[in-house]
Amino acid sequence: MVQLLTPHGERVHHPDYDIEPTPGELREMYRRMALTRRVDAEGVTLQRQGELGLWPSSLGQEAAQVGSGLALRADDHVFPSYRDHGVALARQVDPLHIFRLFRGVSHGGWDPAEKNFHLYTLVIGSQVLHATGYAMGVADDDADSAVVVYFGDGATSQGDVSEAFNFAAVYDAPVVFFCQNNQWAISQGVERQSKVPIHRRAAGFGLHGVRVDGNDVLACLAVTRAAVERARQGREATLVEAFTYRMGAHTTSDDPTRYRQSAELTQWARKDPIARLEKYLLNHGWADADFVAGVGEEGDRLAQHIKESVRTMPDPDLTEFFDLTYAGEHRQVTEEREWFKEYEASFVEGS
Amino acid sequence: MATTTLAKAVNAALRAALEDDPKVVLMGEDIGRLGGVFRVTDGLQKDFGDHRVKDTPLAESGIVGTAIGLALRGYRPVVEIQFDGFVFPAYDQIVTQLAKMRARSGGRIALPVVIRIPYGGGIGAVEHHSESPEALFAHVAGLRVVSPSNAADAYTMLRQAVAGDDPVIYLEPKRRYYDKGEVDPAASPHPLHSARVIRLGRDATVLAYGPTVRTALEAAAVAEEEGTSVEVVDLRSVSPVDFDTVEASVRRTGRLVVVHEAPVFFGTGAEIAAHVTERCFDRLEAPVLRVGGFHMPYPPARTEHAYLPDLDRILDAVERVLAY
Ligand SMILES: Cc1ncc(C[n+]2csc(CCOP(=O)(O)OP(=O)(O)O)c2C)c(N)n1
Ligand SMILES: [Mg+2]
Numbered sequence: 001m002v003q004l005l006t007p008h009g010e011r012v013h014h015p016d017y018d019i020e021p022t023p024g025e026l027r028e029m030y031r032r033m034a035l036t037r038r039v040d041a042e043g044v045t046l047q048r049q050g051e052l053g054l055w056p057s058s059l060g061q062e063a064a065q066v067g068s069g070l071a072l073r074a075d076d077h078v079f080p081s082y083r084d085h086g087v088a089l090a091r092q093v094d095p096l097h098i099f100r101l102f103r104g105v106s107h108g109g110w111d112p113a114e115k116n117f118h119l120y121t122l123v124i125g126s127q128v129l130h131a132t133g134y135a136m137g138v139a140d141d142d143a144d145s146a147v148v149v150y151f152g153d154g155a156t157s158q159g160d161v162s163e164a165f166n167f168a169a170v171y172d173a174p175v176v177f178f179c180q181n182n183q184w185a186i187s188q189g190v191e192r193q194s195k196v197p198i199h200r201r202a203a204g205f206g207l208h209g210v211r212v213d214g215n216d217v218l219a220c221l222a223v224t225r226a227a228v229e230r231a232r233q234g235r236e237a238t239l240v241e242a243f244t245y246r247m248g249a250h251t252t253s254d255d256p257t258r259y260r261q262s263a264e265l266t267q268w269a270r271k272d273p274i275a276r277l278e279k280y281l282l283n284h285g286w287a288d289a290d291f292v293a294g295v296g297e298e299g300d301r302l303a304q305h306i307k308e309s310v311r312t313m314p315d316p317d318l319t320e321f322f323d324l325t326y327a328g329e330h331r332q333v334t335e336e337r338e339w340f341k342e343y344e345a346s347f348v349e350g351s
Numbered sequence: 352m353a354t355t356t357l358a359k360a361v362n363a364a365l366r367a368a369l370e371d372d373p374k375v376v377l378m379g380e381d382i383g384r385l386g387g388v389f390r391v392t393d394g395l396q397k398d399f400g401d402h403r404v405k406d407t408p409l410a411e412s413g414i415v416g417t418a419i420g421l422a423l424r425g426y427r428p429v430v431e432i433q434f435d436g437f438v439f440p441a442y443d444q445i446v447t448q449l450a451k452m453r454a455r456s457g458g459r460i461a462l463p464v465v466i467r468i469p470y471g472g473g474i475g476a477v478e479h480h481s482e483s484p485e486a487l488f489a490h491v492a493g494l495r496v497v498s499p500s501n502a503a504d505a506y507t508m509l510r511q512a513v514a515g516d517d518p519v520i521y522l523e524p525k526r527r528y529y530d531k532g533e534v535d536p537a538a539s540p541h542p543l544h545s546a547r548v549i550r551l552g553r554d555a556t557v558l559a560y561g562p563t564v565r566t567a568l569e570a571a572a573v574a575e576e577e578g579t580s581v582e583v584v585d586l587r588s589v590s591p592v593d594f595d596t597v598e599a600s601v602r603r604t605g606r607l608v609v610v611h612e613a614p615v616f617f618g619t620g621a622e623i624a625a626h627v628t629e630r631c632f633d634r635l636e637a638p639v640l641r642v643g644g645f646h647m648p649y650p651p652a653r654t655e656h657a658y659l660p661d662l663d664r665i666l667d668a669v670e671r672v673l674a675y
Contacts, residue, residue: 053476053477102477104477104651105651105653106651107478107648122478123437123439123479124409124437125440154408155409157409157410158410159410159412159413185380186380187381188380192406192408193408193409253388254388258384258386259384315653316651316654317654317657318645318650318657321647321648321650321651321654325646332616332646333645336616336645340657343664343667344657347663
């Protein structure tokens with residue numbers, strides 16, 4: 001397992017994957033991870049308050065998401081799953097977009113072209129094929145962008161994901177498969193999804209496989225950077241297994257006490273991705289208490305902004321959705337839309 | 352006889368099936384330790400072990416495909432698909448294999464597989480968690496498609512589905528999971544594929560199934576206050592359809608409104624309207640009207656109240672059939 005920063009915040013070295021980020025870059029990683037955590041906590045709170053329908057928490061997975069996200073260029077294309085809020089923040093996607101989806105005012109919430117950040121995908125594994133096809137297109141265009149797709153340990157059981165591995169290998173598609181193995185797929189431990197460590201599946205497909213400490217932002221950045229570089233050079237696609245842990249419930253609808261022990265959480269809490277980078281920064285004098293407090297305040301301001309914006313997000317009118325179904329006219333849609341408008345209007349007049 | 356929720360009635364039926372027949376096995380994502388995301392299988396793995404109640408890998412095609420294999424080996428798998436929108440990875444196995452193997456084998460092979468799917472909207476969920484795919488299954492020869500509307504039917508219909516030798520798509524109205532009703536395991540059941548008249552009326556028939564039955568009954572009660580006598584039929588089975596019961600009701604009232612959450616375009620209501628027109632053209636006082644979802648992907652949660660057929664939409668249709 002590739003690791004560059006131990007849980008105690010000590011720097012270790014790796015023969016194949018080493019990077020030396022500047023103190024400024026390290027502070028930026030810290031900041032994005034801390035903001036991700038704050039935004040995520042706000043998501044849980046707003047769901048509890050009835051402002052959101054659902055919230056899938058990214059707690060504990062900040063290093064995997066931010067580290068990998070920061071390895072990309074603006075023209076690289078990201079296909080996220082649904083708890084990849086840290087990748088969104090690393091891509092500078094407005095977090096409010098994500099809240100639109102989970103409030104239930106939109107199924108998508110943002111323009112994927114704006115930050116080359118595709119929509120969240122809720123059907124497990126589907127996006128892994130989309131990313132592969134997108135990467136095949138990149139290669140056919142002779143472009144040198146890379147494509148990174150995010151999915152979970154559970155997703156690796158889906159046929160779509162194995163098919164994507166195979167397509168990527170036989171077409172030499174410039175794609176990075178970034179699997180966040182957070183040990184759980186709702187109530188199922190990863191041992192029910194794979195008999196062998198996930199990264200070892202790569203070999204059978206002709207992909208490059210690597211396991212990285214998913215709670216180590218440096219290692220995640222280094223490994224993803226190398227994988228992206230490999231993709232750009234038209235060499236084999238990479239399956240990265242980021243070994244991490246889902247510290248929260250699966251979503252706000254879930255009760256993890258039914259299926260996992262609190263001892264496991266305690267153990268993983270000691271490997272916290274943000275705490276270890278904070279220690280590293282403070283120990284080297286690259287950040288001080290003021291910096292940490294400043295990031296905390298920035299997070300609180302962002303959370304406050306999100307809270308106010310979410311609470312005042314207007315509900316859309318169903319009428320808008322008729323015309324989203326097709327590019328061109330469809331007679332039945334037109335008829336139904338007109339009927340619906342009249343029907344709605346009859347209440348206004350009648351009351 | 353006991354009062355219980357629809358979800359617990361399904362649980363009781365699964366428990367009884369596991370007790371009665373050692374060949375019954377349950378399979379699905381999170382159905383064991385967690386008891387399913389709706390707790391429908393709560394306690395079953397604890398009591399019957401993880402061979403009979405299998406927590407599967409996250410792969411719907413895998414679940415249905417291996418259920419077919421288990422059935423070939425003499426088992427009776429009852430599989431759970433976690434949500435309606437997640438059945439599609441298994442659609443290939445269901446349509447090309449599960450539905451067709453009996454015919455392909457010249458009738459030699461039976462595949463007694465039940466696929467339980469919590470379906471329908473109204474729970475404020477994100478995308479793919481609120482769909483009504485019944486017509487997509489009913490259109491496939493070789494699949495039986497049923498949907499209970501209440502706890503008692505949930506119990507008996509599931510027992511019958513598991514006991515039968517054909518594949519059954521068993522659609523559970525998830526927004527009615529916590530509705531309570533009387534369940535009597537000893538009561539002699541109505542045939543699985545029979546429709547039932549659950550409220551008598553004179554002026555019009557409203558036909559519904561699954562989650563919209565309660566809405567239809569509520570609409571009938573309101574109509575009554577306004578002086579309109581509405582008969583309500585609970586279809587219960589989408590394939591086959593009990594047209595005898597439907598026809599008898601339409602012959603009494605002369606008017607029919609079909610209600611379902613699924614989109615109206617190419618939906619169950621279209622099939623029923625065509626059949627009823629063929630059978631009772633001489634008695635119909637008005638065209639058969641349909642109330643249902645629109646031809647669009649199921650919309651975001653904060654608009655679903657406008658999308659779903661509610662009491663007002665049913666009353667509006669009743670008013671329109673009466674206007675002829
Ligand atoms: C095709 C499909 N089946 C089932 C589900 C329901 N479901 C949502 S998340 C999830 C578990 C996913 O686990 P994993 O891939 O490890 O991702 P994680 O949630 O841990 O990030 C399941 C079963 C789904 N969304 N899509
Ligand atoms: Mg997982």
